[in-house]
Amino acid sequence: MSDRYLQAKSIAMEAMELPAEARQAWLEQRCAGDPGLRTEVDWLLDALRADMTEVLVPRWAAGDTPTEPLAQDTTIGAAQPGRYRILRMLGEGGMGRVYLAERGEGDLRQQVALKMLAGTGPQAGPTAAGMADECRILANLQHPNIAQFIDGGLSADGQPFLAMEYVEGDRIDHWCETRKLPLNARIRLFLKVCAAVEHAHQRLVIHRDLKPANILVRADGEPKLLDFGIARLTTGDAHAADPTATAHHALTLAYASPEHIEGRPLSTAADVWSLGVVLYELVAGVRPHHGVESGHLLPGAIVSGEIRPPSASACHAPSPDAGVSRIPADVDAIVMKALRRDPGDRYPSVAALADDLRRFLDSRPVSARRGQRLYRLRRFAWRHRWRVAAAAVVLLMLGGFAFERDRQLRQVTAERNKAQALSTFMADLFANADPSQAHGEDLTVRELLDRGAVDLRARQDVPAEVRAEMLDAIGQAYIGLQLGQQALPVLEEALQLRRTSAAAKQDLAATLGLLADAHLFLGQNREAIALNREARTLLPQDDPAQFEAWARHRVQELRNEDLLGEVPAARIIEVLRELDGRLQPLATSQSIGRVRITALEALASALNRAERVDEALAVQREVVALMEVHYASQPATRLLARSNLGAMLLGGNGVAEGVALLEEVDRDYVHLVGEATVQRAVVLNQLGIGYQLLGDKARQLETLLLATQVAREAGGPENRFYLQIAVTAAQALTGAGRHEESVQVLREVLPALEARAAPGIDAVNYAYALGALGFALLESGGDPREATEVLARAEQAVLPHARDFMVVYDSAMRGQARAMRASGDTPGMRKVLERYQALLEAEGIPDDSPWRRSLARMQDQAAAG
Structure with missing residues (x-):
């Protein structure tokens, strides 16, 4: 530890012995002329004030915790009906003090845990309004393992308070240790905590301060989760009630996620992390970063992402007298997945974490170790050990054991070779991102994928089926980054490898589906339809094992046909209803249920296109209801x-x-x-x-x-959604008369739109933005010749896709006609109208279409001069 830290620690310890009112002046004197030392001391004082060693103390408002605790029999009057009589103080911490109190309202008498929160001040009015909103949310958390929220707001004198169900019990870690609970019993107890957290997540409430001190186990063995949502309530702007904000939250630092420490927005993944720390402590007896002596160093340790597995913890010494004598590799894997640094790499939900723990208890493979064939075989063998043992005896007697072992070894060898090839490729790929190997470059995810695709094509040591699988993954990542054009060649190469290597039909169909998604992303619906159709032919619909994948391709094919608009909506509706009739009886399976949801979403879209709005809304409401079932977690x-x-x-x-x-x-x-x-x-x-x-x-x-x-x-700035939304906002600026701002926004986004204007929807988006710029220039009263030039570029960009995007083509032609009329270029205007009419004839646009009527209006304007 540095001399600066030791000096600051000594000063902080001395300061804690002084009265609060004398502390600041004394600190000014001791740290005079050394602002860095004062910052270090203040940080340590914040930590020392907390009820544990690593608490970040919130600041509700301008005030501080009351100097003296409330005496027994003190009465607290709430701003709303209800009074609380103090019985005794239960504890004190960074958020304030907690009392056992008796709530009185009429003839009602109820013991509660009354939390008098730190701080008073001029913000009391907005705070009360915000707390009322949050209390309504927290009161809806009805779960047997969550301490009931009873009341909250401001007392009559402006002191923030919360009244919770009073729970008498022991901290979950102490409960487990004092009773020497075995590992499986600890996990079953922990699963009840997971159920409580998942219940809250489904109601859009994140805890954000999960720790053993907030999980009490009653005498009957039932855990109760405390302080749910209190982090929401203890923000400086309670009315905003934003659970993703990161400033000024009360949290115990040792259980805080990396994104919380870094001030990034929070999601349910933050609670998954905290649960991972609690689980680590329950099985290992220590926290992941127990070796970090100073709270000052703890944030850096957490953010680094470097954590040893529970079984490798220096403080976990197996003993026959200990409750947990051995930590299995499965539990290590589950804990470490919950504690991955990137939220997206953790379990996607608390329900998924709980499911893996239940799989461990049932001796089934856990998802945290998915993909290891030998491992899965071992788990199967253990689960059915007596039957496997009997079968082994029979095999030995029949002399077939050697043959079976040889077959398994060949299979394992093939899997090992595949895994080694994949591991080598991934190691080489991510070595490109290592600053020592990247020659000072700061590589983006896209650049990493680009290099990976190039490297993979040059690798001759990777079997064809493995290369195809890797290319599929890279293509899917490109699509996820909205880089459909980059995904196409990668997925086309994967498809070629699948075809030439005689891949399994389901693998070939999967690659065809990914390629269809890439074409769909680019607005190339016809190509996507052909690929989905081919994939369907590989998967016979009368085969129960293949029906799910077949149905998924069929739904996507129908959705593309609906977007293309060439198949009558009535026909698409009929086919989708028939398909839904087949899916509905099978939808008790979650995977089939999710396919049915996509089919119903496509049906709602087709009904909407057919202007059967009431039917469309009814189907979409059913989709929302089914999502609650099949995506509950x-x-x-x-x-x-x-x-x-x-x-x-x-x-x-x-x-x-x-x-x-x-x-x-x-x-x-x-x-x-x-x-x-x-x-x-x-x-x-x-x-x-x-x-x-x-x-x-x-x-x-x-x-x-x-x-x-x-x-x-x-x-x-180059994201497709940003570019599209910016154009919409620019049009709104034009409508509001803020023409110069509109032109500025459009000029800023047009280079990026032009750069990605490959054939397909990106070219149409570019044309649409040019059209918006042309109209903005006309509305601003600028030179109509510049507007004409811009709108002519819009016409050329959309022309190859005019049949599918007539609204964009019509806008470009109307704008040109208007600009030429404004500049007195009557011959030029007539040429524009002639081109418009020629396209309508060539595409066979019906006489009663809106585009024919638009052309007729422009022709009338040209005739009128």
Whole structure:
């Protein structure tokens, strides 16, 4: 430890012996002229004030914890009806003091844990309003393993308080140690805690301060989770009630996730991390970073991501007298997966963590070690050990044991070679990101994928089926990064390898499906349809083992046909209803249930296109309900179905309902995922359209500008969603008369749109943005010749796709005609109209179409001069 730290620690310990009112002046004198030393001392004082050694203390408002504890029989009057009589103090910590109190309201008498929170001040009014909102949320947490939230708000004198169910019990870690509980019993107890946390997550509440001190076990052996949502309530702006915000939260640092320490937005993954720390402590007897003596060093240790498995902990010494004498590799794997540094690499939900623990208890393979064939074989053998033993005797007697062993060895050898090839490739790939190997380059994920694709093509030591699998993974990653154009050659090579290596039909169908997704992303619906159709032919629908994959390809094929608009909506609706009739009896399976959800979403879209809005809304509402069942442990995933319902309501007679739903979805995105996400930007974009339909142009523009900002923060300046939403916001600026701002936004995004304007939807997006710029220039009163040139470029960009995107082509032609009329170029205007008419004839556009009517209006304007 440094001399500076030791000096600061000595000063902090002395300061704690002084009265609070004399402490600041004494510190000013001791640390005079050394601001760095004062910062170190202040940090240590914050840690020393806490009820444990590593607590970050929140600051509710300008005040501090009351100097003296409340005496017995003191009465606390709440601002709302109800009074509390203090019985005794239960504890004291960074958030304030906790008392056993008796609640009196009329004839009601109830013992509660009354938490008098630190701080008073001028913010009392907004704080009370915010706490009332949060109390309603927390009161809905009804679970046998969650201490019931009873009341909360401000006392009559402005002191923030919370009243919770009084739980008499022992901390979960102490409970396990004093009773020498064996490993399996500890895990079963921990599973009840997981069930409580998952219950709250499904109701959009994140705990954010999970630790043994907040998990008490009663005398009957039932755990009770305390302080759920108190981190939400103890923010400086309680009215915002944003559970993803990271500033000023009360948390125990030893159990805080890396993203919490780094100040990043929080999600349910933060609770998964904290549960991982608690589980580590229950099985190993120590926390993951127990070797870090100073709380000052603990944040860096957590953020580093370097954690030893519980079984390798220096303090875990197996003993016959200990409750946990040995920590199996399965438990190591489960704990370490929950404690992965990147939230996306952890268990996707608490339910998934609990499922793996139950699999361990049942002697089944755990997902944290999925993919190891020998490991899975060992678990199967242990689960059925008596039958396996008997079978082995029979095999020995028949003389077949040697043959079977040889076959298994060949299979294991093949799997080992495949795993080694994959491991070598991945090691080489990520070596590119090592600063010592990257020659000072700061590589992006895309650049890493690019290098991986090039390296993989040059590798001759990787079997064809393994290369195809790796290329599939790279292609899928490109699609996830919205780089469909880059995904195409990679997936086409994977498909060629599958075809030439006589791959299994289901593997070939999987690659065809990924390639179809890449084409769909680029707006190339016809190509996607052909690929999905080919994949279906490889998977006979009458084979129960293949029906799920067949149905998935069929749904995607129908969805693409609906987007293309060439097949009558009535026919697509008929086929989807027939397919749903086959899926519904099988939908008790979660995987089939999820395929059925995609089929119903496609059906709702087709009904909406057919202007059967009421039917479409009914189907989409059913989708939302089914998502609650089949994605119960993934609340963030369920948001997409609700946002689609909100967008669908905007297209019917439910605009106000749609806006309200989208506002609710936006709040939930912030709570569950974070403020700066691409998905949230899409929701805000839909919400802006809703405000426009309600005639609220001010909120429309405000929301679209926010959507643009969120999309840029989440995906960067070249992200497709940002570029599209920015164009929509620019159009709103034009509508609001802010022409110069609109032109500026469009000029900023056009280079990125042009750079990615490959054939397909990206070219159409580029044309659409050019059209918006042309109209903005016309509205601003600028030179119509510049607007004409811009709109002519829009026409050329969309021309190859005009049949599928007539609305964009029509806009470009109308803009040119208007600009030429404004500049007096009548011959030029006539040529524009001639080109428009020629395209309508060549594409066979019906006479009663809106595009024919648009052309007729322009021809009338040209004739009128």
